[in-house]
Amino acid sequence: QGIYLRGYAQKQPKQEFKRESFLLFQQMLERIKHELVQLLARVRIRSEEEVQALEAQQRAQAEQQARSMQFQHAEAGAFGGDAMAPVEQPPAGTPSQPVFRDAPKVGRNDPCPCGSGKKYKQCHGSLS
Structure with a gap:
């Protein structure tokens, strides 16, 4: 950063x-060597019996x-058994029915249908 x-x-x-970059590279190599020697000095080699005993204990x-x-919450059935009933899906070959509106679609800049006098985007159509 300060070379200029x-x-x-x-x-x-x-x-x-x-x-300067060569000096930093040499320092990095020395640090790696030092950490590697520390790691190898701390390694403990276990016998086959120790490994098998440890695996058996973990199993x-x-x-x-x-x-x-428990794969079910203790209070899961407290409010009735139908609360967690699966929703029935129509068969795969059956097309779903289209949804029809009773009133025409309200545009963002149209007056709000609630009668407030504001634009729909400022009243009921706001994102927040």
Whole structure:
């Protein structure tokens, strides 16, 4: 960001950019090497028996959770069994019936049908 200021110090900005970017690249490589060595120093190699015991323990915990889970809320049937009744769909081959309006469609700039005297978009047609 500040490479262009090096021109005021009578230095070549392109050369300074190359020098600084190479320095940052070297620092990044050193940081990666350091983190990798730290990670490898902390690695713990487990035996086959330990891995199998851990997997068995995880399977047992998963089975216990599956048995204790309830897939229905405790109060689901409290207000009547028909509240969650599935909505009947018409058969797939049956075309749906078109909807007809009783009154003509109200335009956005037409007067509101409620009788307020405002435009429909400012009264009942507002988005908020």
